[in-house]
């Protein structure tokens with residue numbers, strides 16, 4: 001007879017290994033299903049790995065998915081630290097892109113200056129897009145999940161309006177997009193730009209701020225028990241607002257980098273759902289900013305792998321199913337990690353259970 | 354480890370042949386770095402109240418958590434009516450008839466009483482309406498003779514009412530063994546009396562009770578047998594009739610105890626006013642008036658005791674005095690300076706410490722490490738902070754110091770604070786607040802949940818602070834403690850201060866009458882010539 005027992009707290013190592021086990025098990029289950037469908041799983045797997053890491057192009061593609069996912073993931077993870085959910089990364093990403101594009105198109109100056117202005121603009125754009133939900137949350141206790149989510153749709157429509165209306169590039173008759181933004185992010189190699197480094201640095205910076213500043217202590221305390229934080233003298237309301245603004249700003253930087261480094265103009269649908277995927281990244285990272293890059297990389301490999309799989313005849317649905325499976329397993333593992341199976345000391349069949 | 358009576362012998366009870374209802378044999382429970390229960394034997398007979406005594410952290414709650422399947426022992430076995438059992442969860446324990454009411458209530462605060470009673474219960478009908486749940490709850494309340502209001506929300510209930518809901522919840526599920534973990538810590542004396550009556554009715558039906566408490570007189574009153582734990586071991590199991598409070602205290606602590614002396618009461622000169630309320634009125638969380646026209650001044654070097662039945666505005670009084678709650682009328686002054694608005698930080702900066710009445714909800718972040726909680730009030734300044742930075746290593750060092758000063762056994766400062774025993778959490782909060790209370794300490798039930806030795810230490814600390822010139826406001830239901838150490842006592846009734854006494858003229862009988870709001874009778878007592 002085995003017993004299952006929930007233990008109250010577990011080590012970071014146990015959390016990490018549970019994630020790894022979850023991803024591997026999801027791949028095994030997915031692999032079995034794929035092979036039943038007649039695919040050569042090992043061949044497919046090798047192709048995914050090879051096309052993600054095996055060539056310079058693969059690494060570039062991966063990197064271009066990786067950086068925005070870090071930033072949108074970070075945006076949601078930051079709010080989780082204070083016990084809130086920013087579901088509006090998508091909208092803030094778009095607004096960051098809008099502000100950056102406006103600066104890139106309409107401000108004259110040397111490229112380096114324009115890039116700095118675009119960076120600031122992206123941050124401010126994202127912040128402005130979450131300002132109302134943040135104030136509503138702090139002063140009226142309005143649920144931020146709903147307000148941030150709804151603003152995503154507004155942002156999406158705003159971008160479509162700008163791209164098909166006032167900012168539309170008259171020379172481009174095929175797509176609805178703005179003219180090309182001249183200033184470009186410097187490149188690491190190939191198409192892969194410095195946005196990746198910026199994103200990684202931001203994740204480390206945010207994690208360090210939370211762990212090693214008074215501000216971060218206050219945020220963590222307020223996220224754990226708001227009453228106790230208020231009692232301790234933490235200006236809880238101000239911290240809520242600051243954290244939400246920072247979160248929006250980070251997502252906005254994601255949009256700015258996408259414009260300045262990858263897409264080079266504003267275009268409807270350019271967010272690629274990065275904002276929503278960022279929520280998943282934050283969940284997989286367990287809400288810890290320092291774990292966001294790892295989770296974002298996993299997500300990037302899944303997305304990139306999906307593209308590869310499709311080119312081998314795997315349907316979109318099967319790709320999505322595998323993606324869902326991985327996330328599903330990770331989410332379950334988060335709970336299961338708290339349980340232990342143990343064998344009781346020698347005893348005849350118990351009456352309990 | 355059973356000096357006085359071999360636990361395995363089911364002797365001297367009504368039905369000597371029947372095996373004990375519950376028998377725990379050589380239970381050992383380990384936590385990382387700590388032996389919480391060390392080969393403990395414990396047995397419970399039909400129809401008895403068996404009290405469990407021991408210092409904070411002795412392992413009482415843990416032993417009961419093992420019995421109800423929340424924890425699993427590393428060694429030992431449990432028998433019910435002579436059959437070995439093993440519970441995987443509290444649900445299977447309750448299915449076997451063992452129910453527990455925890456030290457910290459586990460009700461869903463936003464739900465009604467009826468909803469809480471029916472939550473996670475297999476007998477709850479599949480299709481429910483509030484009316485159905487409420488009528489079922491009313492029936493149950495009648496059957497078990499426990500007065501509850503089925504449609505009330507739990508967050509609006511007094512501690513005594515919440516506890517009745519917890520007990521009803523357990524009894525409704527068919528418990529024949531009821532475990533109560535420090536049930537009277539949060540009850541008024543009257544509520545405690547009602548609880549005891551209910552318990553006697555319960556044992557009269559042949560059911561059994563395990564009763565954990567630090568109040569020795571209560572234990573002597575209600576229990577048939579008493580088991581004392583010390584540092585995780587069973588040091589004695591005795592019939593209540595053959596022991597006394599002094600012997601029990603000595604067994605628990607391993608040494609004799611001395612009650613604190615009142616030092617220099619009455620003679621001392623009062624210092625300046627530190628903290629003052631002038632004509633204060635305040636609302637409670639529901640927006641009802643909780644304090645009315647309160648005038649109160651705390652001077653340097655005095656202990657002002659607040660007597661009163663819990664729920665008469667004590668919470669709001671401590672909160673306006675520490676900047677957590679706004680007043681709607683009147684002024685709060687610190688050293689003559691009028692404070693504006695609720696601003697806990699300003700009060701902290703002025704040197705006012707606060708031991709809140711509900712430590713888990715407002716004084717601690719239960720899920721965060723001991724270290725994080727220990728520095729809650731001091732993280733802003735050196736050595737914990739340098740400029741804008743927070744230094745985890747310095748926080749760890751301060752936490753170790755506070756933990757050592759409060760004589761709490763904590764294997765790791767990284768452990769979540771909720772893993773500390775109830776009394777140890779209280780010690781930690783108290784110690785932390787005493788450190789920052791350089792001018793005034795506002796202490797709500799600071800000895801709640803503490804063992805007898807720790808109460809002695811706590812009261813001594815408070816007296817020492819007073820002697821150093823700190824102003825202390827001490828809220829307590831223990832009239833004896835108040836009269837023992839306070840320089841002045843005021844009585845709080847329905848949000849008003851309806852009486853003030855110096856230590857010399859404090860008369861328990863008069864204060865008792867005032868606590869019940871019987872002003873006229875109290876005045877009549879006062880006019881009689883005193884014979885002293």
Ligand SMILES: Nc1ncnc2c1ncn2[C@@H]1O[C@H](COP(=O)(O)OP(=O)(O)OP(=O)(O)O)[C@@H](O)[C@H]1O
Pocket residue numbers: 008384385387389407408409410411412413414415416456762768772773774775776777802804
């Ligand atoms: N989940 C846990 N993880 C680690 N240590 C624990 C855990 N639960 C309890 N302990 C430790 O076990 C010891 C016994 O705790 P327990 O709660 O049983 O004490 P207690 O006798 O009920 O004390 P009190 O009178 O203060 O309530 C304490 O030192 C406590 O810190």
Ligand SMILES: [Mg+2]
Pocket residue numbers: 413414415456534774775776
């Ligand atoms: Mg306990």
